[in-house]
Amino acid sequence: xxxxxxxxxxxxxxxxxxEIVAYELLFRSAGSRNTAExxxxxxxxxxxxxxxxSGFGLEKILGSHRGFINMELDLLMGDSLGLLPRDRVVLxxxxxxxxTPQLVERCRALREEGYQLALDDHEYDPAYEELYGIVxxxxxxxxxxxxxxxxxxxxxxRPYPVxxxxxxxxxxxxxxxxxxxxxxxxxxxxxxxxxxxEKKRIDESGATLLKLMDLLIKDAELxxxxxxxxxxxxxxxxxxxxxxxxxxxxxxxxxxxxHAVAILGRRQLMRWAQLALFVSDTNGGPExxxxxxxxxxxxxxxxxxxxxxxxxxxxxAGEQAFLTGILSLLxxxxxxxxxxxxxxxxxxxxxxDALTTRSGAxxxxxxxxxxxxxxxxxxxxxxxxxxxxxxxxxxxxQVKAYGWRDGML
Numbered sequence: 373x374x375x376x377x378x379x380x381x382x383x384x385x386x387x388x389x390x391e392i393v394a395y396e397l398l399f400r401s402a403g404s405r406n407t408a409e410x411x412x413x414x415x416x417x418x419x420x421x422x423x424x425x426s427g428f429g430l431e432k433i434l435g436s437h438r439g440f441i442n443m444e445l446d447l448l449m450g451d452s453l454g455l456l457p458r459d460r461v462v463l464x465x466x467x468x469x470x471x472t473p474q475l476v477e478r479c480r481a482l483r484e485e486g487y488q489l490a491l492d493d494h495e496y497d498p499a500y501e502e503l504y505g506i507v508x509x510x511x512x513x514x515x516x517x518x519x520x521x522x523x524x525x526x527x528x529x530r531p532y533p534v535x536x537x538x539x540x541x542x543x544x545x546x547x548x549x550x551x552x553x554x555x556x557x558x559x560x561x562x563x564x565x566x567x568x569x570e571k572k573r574i575d576e577s578g579a580t581l582l583k584l585m586d587l588l589i590k591d592a593e594l595x596x597x598x599x600x601x602x603x604x605x606x607x608x609x610x611x612x613x614x615x616x617x618x619x620x621x622x623x624x625x626x627x628x629x630x631h632a633v634a635i636l637g638r639r640q641l642m643r644w645a646q647l648a649l650f651v652s653d654t655n656g657g658p659e660x661x662x663x664x665x666x667x668x669x670x671x672x673x674x675x676x677x678x679x680x681x682x683x684x685x686x687x688x689a690g691e692q693a694f695l696t697g698i699l700s701l702l703x704x705x706x707x708x709x710x711x712x713x714x715x716x717x718x719x720x721x722x723x724x725d726a727l728t729t730r731s732g733a734x735x736x737x738x739x740x741x742x743x744x745x746x747x748x749x750x751x752x753x754x755x756x757x758x759x760x761x762x763x764x765x766x767x768x769x770q771v772k773a774y775g776w777r778d779g780m781l
Contacts, residue, residue, distance in 0.1 A: 670697030
């Protein structure tokens with residue numbers, strides 16, 4: 373077990389404004405697919421927390437947000453929790469933990485030390501009454517407690533000073549119901565998968581963004597780029613809103629496109645144009661989970677491209693990988709055929725092949741990113757070896773991608 377490698381899964385937790393306030397961190401083995409080697413879950417979790425979090429730093433993985441971390445009994449009762457900063461984590465008590473006087477006393481002590489506690493995958497049970505007065509958050513699994521039973525569940529929790537988090541939210545209707553019932557936080561594939569996000573077909577500003585991306589790919593003259601922006605005031609506002617959100621150490625805000633290009637350079641301007649496609653007119657902040665999803669996938673692919681043996685000697689590999697990650701999401705988000713999007717862009721054959729057939733080195737990276745995003749999957753070291761990567765390559769790329777995403781803010 374001590375030689376196993378691990379990867380980090382990260383799923384956003386949103387508030388009632390649909391803005392990200394925390395992430396649940398899920399640690400996944402990148403060892404052999406032979407599950408017979410599974411040994412000690414507590415040892416594995418403790419090892420990952422110590423090595424991954426203290427090695428890379430929580431700020432790179434979480435940015436300014438808190439991290440929810442699952443707690444096995446031995447880890448919860450042990451001294452190694454002292455390694456976790458109390459103001460950055462929420463300790464999730466797994467549903468498998470038996471309520472004992474020792475557990476209640478330990479939770480009370482942790483709360484007094486300043487840690488926040490949550491009950492994971494929970495249904496109301498009188499046996500937990502003492503814990504309901506201690507924990508901060510109760511996570512209600514919508515698969516275990518379907519919508520018809522939610523109102524009764526919420527009523528039972530009203531006497532206690534807990535906030536409710538709805539997890540496994542998969543539809544807009546479920547989100548709206550939970551919000552109306554008073555849930556404070558929300559988590560699930562509805563927010564984390566672009567295929568189920570509410571989004572209109574590409575409007576006029578979106579079409580102009582695609583045109584702008586094509587001009588930047590072709591390295592067009594600045595005057596041509598500025599003329600494109602003048603055709604769409606909405607696009608200009610949308611892009612400058614994103615650019616102004618970047619921490620660049622500037623004394624003043626970026627005022628116009630010429631200034632933006634001069635400060636950012638064409639490469640960064642290209643990235644903001646790509647990410648602007650994911651910002652809706654009604655929910656356009658960079659904390660929207662759709663921007664989060666696109667930014668992390670694209671940045672991860674860029675980071676891991678320099679480690680792929682088939683790409684590391686290609687000076688444009690990182691930029692191509694980033695673009696591939698962005699474009700891979702547009703078809704499902706805007707509900708239009710990917711071919712229609714690709715027809716309007718001057719892309720290399722490598723990018724096109726990756727997007728349409730998942731072939732080539734860029735296709736490998738796209739497949740890898742998609743697999744990592746399926747939080748319940750187990751990534752095999754053998755498959756990584758086939759494409760010339762190690763679990764350490766992937767973990768380092770993940771951490772840098774998370775850090776880059778937070779840097780946008």
